[in-house]
């Protein structure tokens with residue numbers, strides 16, 4: 456008997472770990488060395504976890520073998536409340552905090568608790584594709600609003616407004632952004648808040664990269680500008696603290712909750728159903744948030760992340776027909792290929808060809824729900840010399856693609 460996947464998965468797509476990665480694994484198994492620029496996982500690139508975070512987790516391990524409260528352990532939730540207050544998000548209580556197995560689990564949980572079939576969620580294009588995949592999986596309809604490359608990838612307020620309809624329930628904002636590296640200025644954020652206010656939208660703010668900021672970039676949590684709106688702010692340890700494998704993330708509800716009792720009850724049911732998130736990972740949260748913030752050094756121009764982002768951005772921009780907006784945060788560059796010079800019809804094919812010919816792994820722009828086939832994403836976690844090697848290979852490959 457044929458065993459088919461559920462119809463719920465028909466429009467669910469997550470290409471960061473899709474067919475191109477599958478082919479890369481085959482090539483590796485055949486003995487090829489693949490240069491990987493495809494995933495935002497700091498540890499394999501020699502980024503170490505902050506030692507005090509590890510020490511705290513190890514110290515607590517003997518007490519971490521049972522389930523915890525479904526929402527997470529209290530010291531972690533207290534530390535997250537404190538962090539939100541320090542960042543200007545007021546009126547938050549430990550009961551408003553849910554820990555999860557990474558932000559990933561919480562994205563699915565919070566959308567699942569909200570969406571009825573056909574409810575619409577505004578999601579940026581390009582996006583971190585889990586948002587689109589999860590909205591579809593939960594029966595919702597992802598509606599993409601455009602971020603404008605000519606405006607440093609800021610969300611187009613006009614496009615958002617044009618796409619709000621009767622069934623729009625929520626708006627997702629990813630700031631700092633994956634894949635564009637944009638960090639949104641205050642006026643853009645107030646514009647988004649104003650739209651959400653006028654149209655009764657819940658704001659889902661994915662701020663997992665909020666400490667990975669370059670040059671003079673400043674991150675403003677959108678919830679701090681919208682105390683009168685229900686906001687869900689997502690954060691975690693995977694990126695700022697470089698422990699993606701610990702699966703430690705959180706979501707914080709802020710703003711008025713009187714009208715959201717039913718939604719919160721739904722969230723509680725789902726939190727209870729998964730029993731609790733990984734407990735050892737939760738024990739790393741307090742030490743991470745309260746301790747010395749080593750990320751602040753890594754993002755300096757002389758720090759590893761700052762230097763690598765600069766090198767990748769400059770070298771890519773120097774390639775003929777390639778342009779990219781300077782990333783101000785996160786771990787990515789999202790270059791544009793001039794379509795006059797590189798007429799790409801299928802950008803997954805482009806990424807596969809790059810892989811076959813140059814043994815280099817990137818993710819194609821449509822994998823981030825970008826509507827055209829003229830972008831790809833480069834992760835800037837590799838050492839600067841490896842990034843230089845990678846961009847050299849991209850340059851050679853593009854030569855073969857030129858019109």
Ligand code: PLP
Nearest residue numbers: 495557558559583633691693704
């Ligand atoms: N949100 C964004 C924007 C991301 O880029 C990622 C991972 O790359 C996640 C969420 C998921 O992170 P986590 O490791 O906490 O599940």
